Amino acid sequence: GNSVTQMEGPVTLSEEAFLTINCTYTATGYPSLFWYVQYPGEGLQLLLKATKADDKGSNKGFEATYRKETTSFHLEKGSVQVSDSAVYFCALSTNGQNFVFGPGTRLSVLP
Amino acid sequence: GAVVSQHPSRVICKSGTSVKIECRSLDFQATTMFWYRQFPKQSLMLMATSNEGSKATYEQGVEKDKFLINHASLTLSTLTVTSAHPEDSSFYICSARVDSNSYNEQFFGPGTRLTVL
Numbered sequence: 665g666n667s668v669t670q671m672e673g674p675v676t677l678s679e680e681a682f683l684t685i686n687c688t689y690t691a692t693g694y695p696s697l698f699w700y701v702q703y704p705g706e707g708l709q710l711l712l713k714a715t716k717a718d719d720k721g722s723n724k725g726f727e728a729t730y731r732k733e734t735t736s737f738h739l740e741k742g743s744v745q746v747s748d749s750a751v752y753f754c755a756l757s758t759n760g761q762n763f764v765f766g767p768g769t770r771l772s773v774l775p
Numbered sequence: 776g777a778v779v780s781q782h783p784s785r786v787i788c789k790s791g792t793s794v795k796i797e798c799r800s801l802d803f804q805a806t807t808m809f810w811y812r813q814f815p816k817q818s819l820m821l822m823a824t825s826n827e828g829s830k831a832t833y834e835q836g837v838e839k840d841k842f843l844i845n846h847a848s849l850t851l852s853t854l855t856v857t858s859a860h861p862e863d864s865s866f867y868i869c870s871a872r873v874d875s876n877s878y879n880e881q882f883f884g885p886g887t888r889l890t891v892l
Contacts, residue, residue, distance in 0.1 A: 707868050707886035753818065763881060765818045
């Protein structure tokens with residue numbers, strides 16, 4: 665079956681540090697890939713997405729590239745801010761119905 | 776972008792009572808909505824797929840008589856937790872799929888935090 669693996673957290677960084685959260689997946693067919701962010705006490709917000717190999721999703725300084733050869737979709741940001749503290753979920757969908765989420769990675773950014 | 780709302784955002788109830796949670800797509804029609812459950816510090820787990828005009832499809836291990844789902848219209852799905860118990864306390868999140876969207880995307884509601892005393 666389809667699955668998503670994320671690096672275990674929590675991740676603690678100082679403000680302006682470089683962020684990488686690793687995500688790899690297993691899927692049949694050609695999934696779309698997503699990163700969602702969940703701020704404390706809130707629901708999920710779509711951060712970025714990519715629908716085919718070599719696509720790069722980007723938003724709010726975050727980027728992730730769909731790498732089919734390594735089945736990865738790592739999330740990166742060059743300079744994190746305190747306001748980026750949240751839980752980040754990598755997810756895939758193969759048909760718009762079956763979303764599979766990773767376990768989530770909690771990020772804490774210290775001033 | 777498409778907006779999905781949930782009501783209530785928080786609910787506290789006594790053990791044995793039933794609680795209804797509404798999920799609405801505000802600016803689009805959704806023939807398919809999804810209900811997820813999230814335990815503290817864990818990921819989302821799909822509970823069921825709600826289809827407008829037909830019975831919901833439940834994931835393995837989810838009690839259909841416990842979690843009643845009704846998708847009465849193209850913009851509204853409800854989840855009723857019947858005879859709630861403390862172990863049902865959780866964060867419930869719905870999502871709706873945009874039917875005309877070709878990018879396999881779902882839009883998520885803000886979630887409902889249920890606390891059963």
